[in-house]
Amino acid sequence: MAEAAYTVASDSETSREEKSSCTFPETTIGIDIGTSQCRVAIWNGSQVEILKNSRNQKMMSSYVTFKDGTPSGELSNQLSADHDMLSGAAIFNMKRLIGRVDTDPVVHSSKSLPFLVQTLDIGVRPFIAALVGNFWRSTTPEEVLAIFLVELREMAEIQLKRPIKNVVLTLPVSFSRFQLTRIERACAMAGLHILKLMPEPTAVALLYTLYAKQSGFQSTDRNVLIFNMGAGYCDVAVSVTAEEAPRGISEIIALTGSAIGGEDLLQNMMRHLLPNAENLLTSHGVDEIKSKGLLRVATQNAIHSLSSQNSVQIDVDLGNGMKICKVVDREEFEEVNRAVFDECASLIIQCLHDAKVKPEDLNDVVLVGGCSYIPKIKNLVMNVCKKEELYEGMNPLEAAVSGAALQGYVASGVHDPFESVDVLSIQVTPLSVGIRADGNNFVPIIPRNTTIPAQREMLFTTSHDNQAEALVIVYEGDGEKLEENHLLGYFKIEGLPPAPKGVPQVRVMMDIDASNVLRVLAAVLMPGSHVPINPVLDVRMPTVDDGHGWCAEALHRAYGATQDLVSVKRI
Amino acid sequence: MSVVAAVSISQFSVPKGFQVQHQFTTSKPILRQGCSGIRCCNKESGERANTIGKNYYELLGVAVDSNPQIIKQAYRNLQKKYHPDIAGQEGHEYTLKLNEAYKVLIRENLRKEYDASIGQRRVSTVRGNSSTFDGSSWNGVLRPQALFVDENACIGCRQCVHQASATYMFDESLGCARVKLQYGDDDLKIEVSVDSCPVNCIHWVEREELPVLEFLIQPRPTEGHGIFGGGWERPANVFMAAKSFNKQLKEEAENGNHHRNTSESVEEETPAQAKARAEASMKIKMEAFSKFWHWQK
Numbered sequence: 131m132a133e134a135a136y137t138v139a140s141d142s143e144t145s146r147e148e149k150s151s152c153t154f155p156e157t158t159i160g161i162d163i164g165t166s167q168c169r170v171a172i173w174n175g176s177q178v179e180i181l182k183n184s185r186n187q188k189m190m191s192s193y194v195t196f197k198d199g200t201p202s203g204e205l206s207n208q209l210s211a212d213h214d215m216l217s218g219a220a221i222f223n224m225k226r227l228i229g230r231v232d233t234d235p236v237v238h239s240s241k242s243l244p245f246l247v248q249t250l251d252i253g254v255r256p257f258i259a260a261l262v263g264n265f266w267r268s269t270t271p272e273e274v275l276a277i278f279l280v281e282l283r284e285m286a287e288i289q290l291k292r293p294i295k296n297v298v299l300t301l302p303v304s305f306s307r308f309q310l311t312r313i314e315r316a317c318a319m320a321g322l323h324i325l326k327l328m329p330e331p332t333a334v335a336l337l338y339t340l341y342a343k344q345s346g347f348q349s350t351d352r353n354v355l356i357f358n359m360g361a362g363y364c365d366v367a368v369s370v371t372a373e374e375a376p377r378g379i380s381e382i383i384a385l386t387g388s389a390i391g392g393e394d395l396l397q398n399m400m401r402h403l404l405p406n407a408e409n410l411l412t413s414h415g416v417d418e419i420k421s422k423g424l425l426r427v428a429t430q431n432a433i434h435s436l437s438s439q440n441s442v443q444i445d446v447d448l449g450n451g452m453k454i455c456k457v458v459d460r461e462e463f464e465e466v467n468r469a470v471f472d473e474c475a476s477l478i479i480q481c482l483h484d485a486k487v488k489p490e491d492l493n494d495v496v497l498v499g500g501c502s503y504i505p506k507i508k509n510l511v512m513n514v515c516k517k518e519e520l521y522e523g524m525n526p527l528e529a530a531v532s533g534a535a536l537q538g539y540v541a542s543g544v545h546d547p548f549e550s551v552d553v554l555s556i557q558v559t560p561l562s563v564g565i566r567a568d569g570n571n572f573v574p575i576i577p578r579n580t581t582i583p584a585q586r587e588m589l590f591t592t593s594h595d596n597q598a599e600a601l602v603i604v605y606e607g608d609g610e611k612l613e614e615n616h617l618l619g620y621f622k623i624e625g626l627p628p629a630p631k632g633v634p635q636v637r638v639m640m641d642i643d644a645s646n647v648l649r650v651l652a653a654v655l656m657p658g659s660h661v662p663i664n665p666v667l668d669v670r671m672p673t674v675d676d677g678h679g680w681c682a683e684a685l686h687r688a689y690g691a692t693q694d695l696v697s698v699k700r701i
Numbered sequence: 702m703s704v705v706a707a708v709s710i711s712q713f714s715v716p717k718g719f720q721v722q723h724q725f726t727t728s729k730p731i732l733r734q735g736c737s738g739i740r741c742c743n744k745e746s747g748e749r750a751n752t753i754g755k756n757y758y759e760l761l762g763v764a765v766d767s768n769p770q771i772i773k774q775a776y777r778n779l780q781k782k783y784h785p786d787i788a789g790q791e792g793h794e795y796t797l798k799l800n801e802a803y804k805v806l807i808r809e810n811l812r813k814e815y816d817a818s819i820g821q822r823r824v825s826t827v828r829g830n831s832s833t834f835d836g837s838s839w840n841g842v843l844r845p846q847a848l849f850v851d852e853n854a855c856i857g858c859r860q861c862v863h864q865a866s867a868t869y870m871f872d873e874s875l876g877c878a879r880v881k882l883q884y885g886d887d888d889l890k891i892e893v894s895v896d897s898c899p900v901n902c903i904h905w906v907e908r909e910e911l912p913v914l915e916f917l918i919q920p921r922p923t924e925g926h927g928i929f930g931g932g933w934e935r936p937a938n939v940f941m942a943a944k945s946f947n948k949q950l951k952e953e954a955e956n957g958n959h960h961r962n963t964s965e966s967v968e969e970e971t972p973a974q975a976k977a978r979a980e981a982s983m984k985i986k987m988e989a990f991s992k993f994w995h996w997q998k
Contacts, residue, residue, distance in 0.1 A: 326786075351773075372777055379777050541786050554781055581800040583785065583793050643793050644785035 158296040158325055158542040159286050160333075160534025163275070165225045165362030165393060167500065168192045169531040170282050172290065173539035173551065178337075178532040181289050189527065190282070193222035194274045196260035196267050201277050216423035218245050218261030218416065221274045225302075226362045226393060228271035228316075229309030232256040236389050242397060242411035244423040253680050261419065272312055276319035283320060295323045298538040300330040300530045302363035303387025303560045306606055306616035307648060307672050325541045327646060329387070329560055331356040331367035333533025334498055334524075335380045336555045339371045340536060341523050343378035343553065352493040354521075357478060357511050358530065359501035361392035366477045368485035368492075378553040384485035384579045385560040386477050392433075392501050395467050399429045402466045403444065403454050410452075421448040428454070436460050437503045464506045471506055478514045484579055489516040498526040557582050563618070563640055563648060563671075565590075566603040567695040572612045575640045582646065587639040593694040596628045600636055601693040602652055603685065604671055617682050619673030622693070623652055625664050633657060636695060648672075756819050757802035758838065764867065764882050765816075765838035769807055776803040837880040837915065840867075844884065847911040848891065851939055852877040852918050854902035861903060864894035879918075913943045 159181070160171045168190045170181040180188045194201050196219050215222075223243055230237050232249035237256050241247045246266055248257035259266035286294050301313060310327055317324050328336075334356045342352060356367045365387035372379045401407050404425060410418055428446040435442040441459035448454065464471065482489060495515045501507050503526070512520065524532070539551055558581050564574035567590055576586045592600060600623045607615030626634050639651040648671045653662040674681055758765050761775045779799055783792040805811040837847070848868065850861070855877035862869045862878055867885030869878050884891065895903045906914060918939050936942035 372773075377777070377781050379780065381777070537786075552781075554784055554786060556780060556784070581804065583797045584800060585797050641797075643790075644796065 156296055156542070157290060157292060157294060158298060158535075158538030159290075159294055160298045160300070160531050160536070160538045161279070161282060162300045162330070162333075162531035162534060163225060163278075164192055164360050164500070165223055165391060166192060166360070167527070168278070168282065169528060170286055171528070171531040171535035172286070173535045178528075178535050180528055180531065181286050183285055191222070192224070192278060193220045194277045195220045196262050196269070201260075201269070201274075202281070215244050215426065216420045218414075218419040218423075221245050221258065221260050221269060223362065223393065224271040224274045224278075226389065227256065227258065228275065229306065229312035230256070239394070239397060242400070242422065244419045244426065246414050261416065272316045272319065275313070275316035279316060279320035279322060283322060295321070296325045296538065296542060297322045298326045298328060298333075298534040298541065299324060300328050300333045300534045302389070303329045303331065303365040303367070303385045304363060304389055306561065307563075307618055308616055308674065310646075311672060326537055328534060328537055328555070329365060329367070329385055329557075330360075330363075330499075330530045331358045331365045331385065332369070332380070332382050332555055332557055333531075333537060334358060334496060334529045335367055335369035335371070335382060335533070336536055336553060337524060337529055337533040338369070338494070338496055338521070339373075339378040339380040339553050339555075340551065342371050343373050346373075353487050353491050354494045354496060355478070355482070355487075355492050355515055356496045356498065357474075357502075357507075358499040359391055359474065359507060360499040361501075362389065364388055364390050364474055364477060364499075364501075366481040368481055368487050379556065380553065381556045381581075382558045383487065384481050385558060386481040386484065387560065388473060388477060390470055390473055394470050395433060395463075395501070395504075396426070396429055398466050398470065399433060399458075399463065400425055402462075403429060403456060403458070404448075404452070410448075417450060421450060421452060424448050425454070432458060433463065433504075436463050437505065460505070467506075471510055474507065475510050475514050478511065482514075489514065492517065494521040496521045496524065496529070498524065498529040500527065502526040557644075557646075559584065559642060559646075561606050561616075562608050563604065563606045563642075565638060565650075565695070566601075566605060566612055567697045569691070569694070570612050572605050572607075572609070572615055573697050575638065576642060578608055580642075583641070583643045585639065585641045587637060589698040590636040590638060590695040591632045591698050592626065592629070592634050592636070593631055593696045594692065595631050597631065597634075597693070598626050598628070599624050599693050600626060600695050601685065601689060602638060602650065602667075602695070603682065604650055613682075617674055618648070618671045619650075619669065620681065620685060621650075621652075621667060621669050621673070623654060623664075623667060626654055627656060627663060629656070632696070635698075757806055757815065759841070760798055760802045761806065764840075764885065766870070766881055772803070772806050776807075837883050837911070839883045840885045843908060845908055846905045847883050847908045848880045848895070849904045849906045849911060849914050849918075850877070850879045851902045851904060852879060853935065853937065853939065854900050856900055856902075858899055860897045860899065861894040864897055865890040869894065910943060910947075913946055914939055917942050917946060 157172065160173075162169045162171075169188060171178050172181065173179075182188050183190055193215075223240060226236055227240055227247070231253045232255065233251055233253050237247065237249060240256075241249070245261065246257070246259040248259075255270070257268065258270060259268045261267075283294055297317065299313065299317070301310070305313075313327065314324060335354065338354055338356070350372060352371045352373075354369050354371055356365075356369065358365045358367075365385070367385050368383045370381045370383055372381065400411070404410065407425070410421055410425075424446055425448055428444055432442045432444050436458070441457055444454055444456050444458060446454050492515055495511060495517050497508065497511050497520050508520065512518070536551060536553065537555060540553060540555075558579045559576060560578060562574040562578045563576050564572055567573045573588070575588050576584050580586070590600075601620060602623060603620040604618045605612065605615040606618050609615045623636060626636075633656070635655045635657065637653045637655065641649045641651065643649075650669045650671055651666055652669075653666040654664060655662055758767075761772060761779065763772055763775045767775075776799060780796065782788065783795045783799065785792040785796060788795075805815045850869070852872075852875065857871075857876040857878070859871055859878065862871050865886035868880060868882055868891060869885075870881040871878050886894075895905075917936055919935065
């Protein structure tokens, strides 16, 4: 196979196309790119091995520093993260920024980061820049991620003494398909070939299955809830783990997720410590950046301390006469972040509801991710799940990457003779996909939590007499309103024969394969015929590139309701 | 993978003989024969035909009366073999069907609907009321002959169940054996089972006769009088009863009396069964729809 080159033009077609068609005898690594931390692991045939950087650390901070025009990741940079952050030269939290437009609240909250995040609030990608000397050097989250991935790749190659190309990445549940394409592009830029993108909790579920298999549980089915909360995202999964020796299967039943995490706790805390911080947090002067950085580091340390102690003394000089000298206790921290914790609880409730599993039926509750050390998170998870204790068998920070490494081993087609890792993860779609129809409404075709590969079809028809064209606008999400969902793309069906409204049959089929690639097929038939009038349209989604916030509006302006579709109820 | 770009109109006309139009001619009941027709036409698409022509039970390789646990196990075992993570892209189509089948069979309400649509009823898991048995199902393709146990003659020796356990079941509440799955075992086992019956109550019958026979052999409640329940009875000679029953049906058809009273007793044999299938066509439609996409490839 040819080396996957870094291509700009056709990023939606890179790497994933040929991925499953051939098996790779090569090594596959698992990468967990966290919002704040990152880990790389490999399955060495008998166990997971977490790779270490040159400083012998398993954990690497996810950030890239821009200096003298040559960006470099954390791995080769000897300076501490804290110091870089103060100068405005470090870009981090790219996982919160990637694939989001400047109307997104998550992007807005990122304006308080100590580098430049500029928004125009019109639905285009935000402007991001690092301060290098006296220059704002512009960059993109994809670029930052790619630089970082290149370093991770080199690190792994040095340690494993062989070239690495294949990766399994873990990602948040709430990522839209558009965001996934951004991740794919970053990987393509870094010369990495994505074997699979896994929602983080499903990787944890797979690891749990392996452990369960190894320890030889007697019962056949175990319901397990996985709660994974890191710096940027909070995800919940309900999985059924079955051990029918010698097999281990993790069957995901339901997934939910949201872009809330440690970063929100941190920002709430910063605003709490410095009541009129808004001015400081949204300005990008050199001094302000330093102050922001100092506040950030101090707050972060305080939150970490509060995980093990009841109160903490914060003593920091932010410069410009701003000083914080305060004792904060755990209750205060919990009160300030009450909304975040409430949302965590509601995610669990939602996931259990979707899975149709009662808390009493859960055999195990697994709590992982950086936020799992926060006592309040532990308590709320145990409360909602009605459990006295949590599953103790895995390292909360390494679970996701270990699962990814395991999946990499399974998906790379290597079959070990002893079948020690005979495990399989059966995944579901985290978000519904559908099209716009029946006026300005979202009509899901493949609902969320459908086991993949999945294929569903729906019948639509025209909304006007003699309608010659129909627009198929594809959305993803679970918002009730159309606008709350992600626009994935659109295409036009041409050449509908003249007929009264409601007569032509427009069949729209969606197909999601095991690699999570979405295809949308559309065919037009006239009643009584079974041969499509025109060749069937077969479109890989997403097709939108940038400015997707605009497209829907532009389409509406240009066509109004003239090319609308109406769904047809089946008897 | 992007097939459609290369597909021309002339290619569309190839599968014209295809039976998908059943769904459009709504007045016609959708019969299983239609399905087998599809299977034939699909020959060219090789292995895919095997999965598409099969019903969900056949796809999962389970008996129609399997409990959810068995279905679950079968599903997982097949996933282990065919999931694209393991089998590569070739497993896509199969896993797709597998997921669809599993989704339906594991949910009680969807399964009932589906059973009705394919004309197969399964033994209710609630035992004790034997009248819930609605006929045997088929393993594999339909064959001209079918097995039938004359339960009046059966002495309950269980010999046949021992010989061919996938084909026969034993009704504890009635104390007799019956066929649950036609050709559930291999031919040799079935032959032995027929021969081993000490009272020769296992018969080879024409496939067309089977539904009527299976319907008539079930004990029906007799009308009760006053405070006494009526009890249960069935025809002493089921074959004779079937003959007259068929005759009766024929006469009714000739009289053009299609809309018989929907009294329970007549609801369940052949013509009505076909009607039931048509009514519960949603599932079939779905099937046909996915076939539609498959032959586009």
